[in-house]
Amino acid sequence: xxxxxxxxxxxxxxxxxxxxxxxxxxxxxxxxxxxxxxxxxxxxxxxxxxxxxxxxxxxxxxxxxxxxxxxxxxxxxxxxxxxxxxxxxxxxxxxxxxxxxxxxxxxxxxxxxxxxxxxxxxxxxxxxxxxxxxxxxxxxxxxxxxxxxxxxxxxxxxxxxxxxxxxxxxxxxxxxxxxxxxxxxxxxxxxxxxxxxxxxxxxxxxxxxxxxxxxxxxxxxxxxxxxxxxxxxxxxxxxxxxxxxxxxxxxxxxxxxxxxxxxxxxxxxxxxxxxxxxxxxxxxxxxxxxxxxxxxxxxxxxxxxxxxxxxxxxxxxxxxxxxxxxxxxxxxxxxxxxxxxxxxxxxxxxxxxxxxxxxxxxxxxxxxxxxxxxxxxxxxxxxxxxxxxxxx
Amino acid sequence: xxxxxxxxxxxxxxxxxxxxxxxxxxxxxxxxxxxxxxxxxxxxxxxxxxxxxxxxxxxxxxxxxxxxxxxxxxxxxxxxxxxxxxxxxxxxxxxxxxxxxxxxxxxxxxxxxxxxxxxxxxxxxxxxxxxxxxxxxxxxxxxxxxxxxxxxxxxxxxxxxxxxxxxxxxxxxxxxxxxxxxxxxxxxxxxxxxxxxxxxxxxxxxxxxxxxxxxxxxxxxxxxxxxxxxxxxxxxxxxxxxxxxxxxxxxxxxxxxxxxxxxxxxxxxxxxxxxxxxxxxxxxxxxxxxxxxxxxxxxxxxxxxxxxxxxxxxxxxxxxxxxxxxxxxxxxxxxxxxxxxxxxxxxxxxxxxxxxxxxxxxxxxxxxxxxxxxxxxxxxxxxxxxxxxxxxxxxxxxxxxxxxxxxxxxxxxxxxxxxxxxxxxxxxxxxxxxxxxxxxxxxxxxxxxxxxxxxxxxxxxxxxxxxxxxxxxxxxxxxxxxxxxxxxxxxxxxxxxxxxxxxxxxxxxxxxx
Numbered sequence: 001x002x003x004x005x006x007x008x009x010x011x012x013x014x015x016x017x018x019x020x021x022x023x024x025x026x027x028x029x030x031x032x033x034x035x036x037x038x039x040x041x042x043x044x045x046x047x048x049x050x051x052x053x054x055x056x057x058x059x060x061x062x063x064x065x066x067x068x069x070x071x072x073x074x075x076x077x078x079x080x081x082x083x084x085x086x087x088x089x090x091x092x093x094x095x096x097x098x099x100x101x102x103x104x105x106x107x108x109x110x111x112x113x114x115x116x117x118x119x120x121x122x123x124x125x126x127x128x129x130x131x132x133x134x135x136x137x138x139x140x141x142x143x144x145x146x147x148x149x150x151x152x153x154x155x156x157x158x159x160x161x162x163x164x165x166x167x168x169x170x171x172x173x174x175x176x177x178x179x180x181x182x183x184x185x186x187x188x189x190x191x192x193x194x195x196x197x198x199x200x201x202x203x204x205x206x207x208x209x210x211x212x213x214x215x216x217x218x219x220x221x222x223x224x225x226x227x228x229x230x231x232x233x234x235x236x237x238x239x240x241x242x243x244x245x246x247x248x249x250x251x252x253x254x255x256x257x258x259x260x261x262x263x264x265x266x267x268x269x270x271x272x273x274x275x276x277x278x279x280x281x282x283x284x285x286x287x288x289x290x291x292x293x294x295x296x297x298x299x300x301x302x303x304x305x306x307x308x309x310x311x312x313x314x315x316x317x318x319x320x321x322x323x324x325x326x327x328x329x330x331x332x333x334x335x336x337x338x339x340x341x342x343x344x345x346x347x348x349x350x351x352x353x354x355x356x357x358x359x360x361x362x363x364x365x366x367x368x369x370x371x372x373x374x375x376x377x378x379x380x381x382x383x384x385x386x387x388x389x390x391x392x
Numbered sequence: 393x394x395x396x397x398x399x400x401x402x403x404x405x406x407x408x409x410x411x412x413x414x415x416x417x418x419x420x421x422x423x424x425x426x427x428x429x430x431x432x433x434x435x436x437x438x439x440x441x442x443x444x445x446x447x448x449x450x451x452x453x454x455x456x457x458x459x460x461x462x463x464x465x466x467x468x469x470x471x472x473x474x475x476x477x478x479x480x481x482x483x484x485x486x487x488x489x490x491x492x493x494x495x496x497x498x499x500x501x502x503x504x505x506x507x508x509x510x511x512x513x514x515x516x517x518x519x520x521x522x523x524x525x526x527x528x529x530x531x532x533x534x535x536x537x538x539x540x541x542x543x544x545x546x547x548x549x550x551x552x553x554x555x556x557x558x559x560x561x562x563x564x565x566x567x568x569x570x571x572x573x574x575x576x577x578x579x580x581x582x583x584x585x586x587x588x589x590x591x592x593x594x595x596x597x598x599x600x601x602x603x604x605x606x607x608x609x610x611x612x613x614x615x616x617x618x619x620x621x622x623x624x625x626x627x628x629x630x631x632x633x634x635x636x637x638x639x640x641x642x643x644x645x646x647x648x649x650x651x652x653x654x655x656x657x658x659x660x661x662x663x664x665x666x667x668x669x670x671x672x673x674x675x676x677x678x679x680x681x682x683x684x685x686x687x688x689x690x691x692x693x694x695x696x697x698x699x700x701x702x703x704x705x706x707x708x709x710x711x712x713x714x715x716x717x718x719x720x721x722x723x724x725x726x727x728x729x730x731x732x733x734x735x736x737x738x739x740x741x742x743x744x745x746x747x748x749x750x751x752x753x754x755x756x757x758x759x760x761x762x763x764x765x766x767x768x769x770x771x772x773x774x775x776x777x778x779x780x781x782x783x784x785x786x787x788x789x790x791x792x793x794x795x796x797x798x799x800x801x802x803x804x805x806x807x808x809x810x811x812x813x814x815x816x817x818x819x820x821x822x823x824x825x826x827x828x829x830x831x832x833x834x835x836x837x838x839x840x841x842x843x844x845x846x847x848x849x850x851x852x853x854x855x856x857x858x859x860x861x862x863x864x865x866x867x868x869x870x871x872x873x874x875x876x877x878x879x880x881x882x883x884x885x886x887x888x889x890x891x892x893x894x895x896x897x898x899x900x901x902x903x904x905x
Binding site: 118119129156159180184187346350369373377378379383 | 780
């Protein structure tokens with residue numbers, strides 16, 4: 001049977017809409033395959049030329065070749081009639097008849113989409129990490145695109161928090177793009193799935209990405225857009241989500257920053273809600289989904305949504321935070337901490353040392369211990385900042 | 393009977409005695425040089441013939457055979473010229489020769505005008521002469537100083553072949569040539585001094601540690617933050633070279649033909665900074681003559697690999713064995729030489745492809761950063777005990793008053809710590825500094841107090857360090873303690889050592905799978 005689905009998906013000139021009509025009329029791809037000229041012509045949208053082309057494309061060779069490749073690389077097929085194909089997606093007009101995937105699909109694979117800029121900033125990375133980890137803890141799948149930047153961070157953070165994540169690709173699922181993500185891709189396959197509408201062996205091309213964006217938003221109850229420039233793929237995803245009736249959230253940012261013009265614009269135009277905290281990503285449907293996935297205990301589910309979110313927020317951050325009580329700290333630690341807090345942004349230790357009143361040696365020693373004890377976070381580029389518990 | 397004259401051939405950084413045998417056989421005029429010689433030796437035939445003629449001697453009009461014994465070892469170089477000329481003269485009785493000739497050895501190249509030219513490797517040759525019990529060595533004027541570095545040996549220097557012959561004939565007595573007087577100041581760093589490095593206090597502390605414990609180090613930093621500036625100054629705080637160390641270094645430079653001021657011991661520790669397109673052979677040593685590479689040229693000094701991530705992966709991995717063994721054997725089809733290479737490896741790289749990781753302008757994803765850093769293989773990274781960020785300095789501060797700490801002050805601290813290590817490792821030949829400690833030695837010398845142990849355990853949990861990294865921390869902590877003269881590893885030593893690996897800690901915080 002599968003081969004007829006493949007055949008249908010590869011018919012020249014027959015897109016998702018027409019596939020749907022054909023399936024409605026004939027019931028299954030085998031019947032379409034065996035349909036006569038008259039029957040085909042009776043379908044709205046099937047012109048004379050197109051019908052001739054369909055009739056001429058009766059060979060199953062192409063489909064067989066794809067099937068062979070799929071077997072070799074452990075790729076599976078998700079077809080419209082499959083119970084794993086989410087109803088929420090099925091109901092969309094342009095949902096493709098077949099999807100290729102590697103990994104495991106749950107009965108409840110829809111979740112919250114997180115997309116954003118490839119060339120993201122540390123701010124965007126932090127937002128994506130927090131949101132994805134939060135969703136993972138809630139048992140809500142994180143839907144993204146495994147692209148550089150925000151997408152890969154969302155997938156990664158979800159996996160690190162032990163969650164389930166899907167990645168939709170604009171190329172065959174046997175290809176890793178960008179190549180640096182090989183390990184990430186394998187991890188997604190193991191703890192989730194990578195999906196694509198394109199047959200194995202298809203190289204990534206710019207015109208393939210809108211389709212993949214369509215799938216990301218289709219699979220998402222809600223969509224979070226983190227850092228998007230004007231005219232970016234993430235904006236396309238946001239608009240598609242809007243069209244599909246999914247609530248969109250955008251992360252507000254500096255109005256002078258080019259990377260954020262898109263997201264700020266989404267908020268200004270009323271396309272997206274302003275995103276301020278992860279619990280906004282929780283809707284009723286998601287909680288049902290989460291419960292179905294068995295990740296959230298019944299007791300938690302009974303509480304109000306806000307309570308769940310608050311409880312899980314700390315859990316999502318994972319670490320056991322030290323008591324945020326400055327008073328109980330030794331004097332040196334207190335001074336370093338206040339230097340850090342006054343700085344407002346991550347600083348290099350050298351800058352702080354210049355302002356330290358005591359002996360330099362003492363500063364370095366104390367800072368080292370504070371980093372080890374988790375009172376100070378070590379950031380990229382050798383910079384430091386006080387850990388979250390001390391900032392509030 | 394054939395005449396026998398002594399000379400030397402080079403093998404690696406050492407020389408061995410060679411006997412130049414000359415005989416005149418009847419037959420058509422011809423010169424044949426045998427004894428596994430290379431082209432440079434073979435060409436001596438033309439030089440020697442021309443030189444003899446120019447100096448007013450007669451080259452035998454029959455077949456001349458010159459044999460360099462032992463005949464089964466490959467020999468090269470143009471310094472056999474002088475010995476061959478003397479041999480021919482002796483055999484053709486133009487040199488009255490006497491018994492004392494067996495106490496003479498010769499090393500020098502001849503010009504067609506019969507003047508003597510300098511040659512590389514005279515220092516090891518003089519050492520070989522002394523060791524072989526030859527009392528007199530004849531060299532060119534330019535090589536006099538170099539040969540004189542070796543005591544217990546009479547060195548005679550001449551400018552022309554005629555002068556050599558008349559001296560050997562006893563016609564003239566030897567008058568040492570005029571030499572520019574005055575030894576150079578023992579070390580020469582030009583204007584390099586750490587006091588020009590400002591605003592890098594934390595880094596400097598770790599530089600001192602690296603120098604004091606012989607730890608290899610990696611500096612991370614954005615372009616223009618001063619990585620090379622710092623590296624260039626590291627030799628200025630390493631301990632002074634001992635006489636033996638200086639001799640070792642001079643020998644290598646002599647063999648490589650790189651002695652700029654002939655005849656002066658190299659007293660400043662070498663600093664070599666090969667460009668990142670260097671081939672494996674250039675770095676390790678090689679060529680048809682199996683000559684020394686950059687690692688041997690930086691023996692007892694600093695090998696600085698700037699932009700280390702841009703070096704070929706294979707080239708870098710070739711460093712692994714020399715880093716462990718402190719000696720390298722270069723094997724070629726016809727040659728196999730061993731060179732010492734005990735150097736401190738200092739390297740620098742950008743933290744990410746764009747160079748500004750952690751700063752506002754950086755847009756590299758963690759996956760890209762990781763890929764970039766993986767250009768350094770694990771085993772090489774493992775050999776860098778210290779990985780520190782070089783923070784970009786606020787240039788407004790630079791214009792201010794208040795210089796940094798001078799090299800002299802830093803060196804004093806280094807020497808102090810080295811003294812502690814010498815005492816600790818006295819009687820153990822294979823080890824001279826903390827970085828060279830083996831696992832059992834780490835166990836023996838790096839006993840931890842409870843507080844320090846707890847700190848290490850904390851770090852272990854937080855950053856998932858390997859057992860191997862554990863040893864590294866202990867070694868570095870040992871050096872920290874030595875700097876203060878503390879016999880035990882205190883809590884602050886452990887804390888400081890745990891801050892020595894910026895890159896490891898940073899990678900633990902990356903958002904990657």
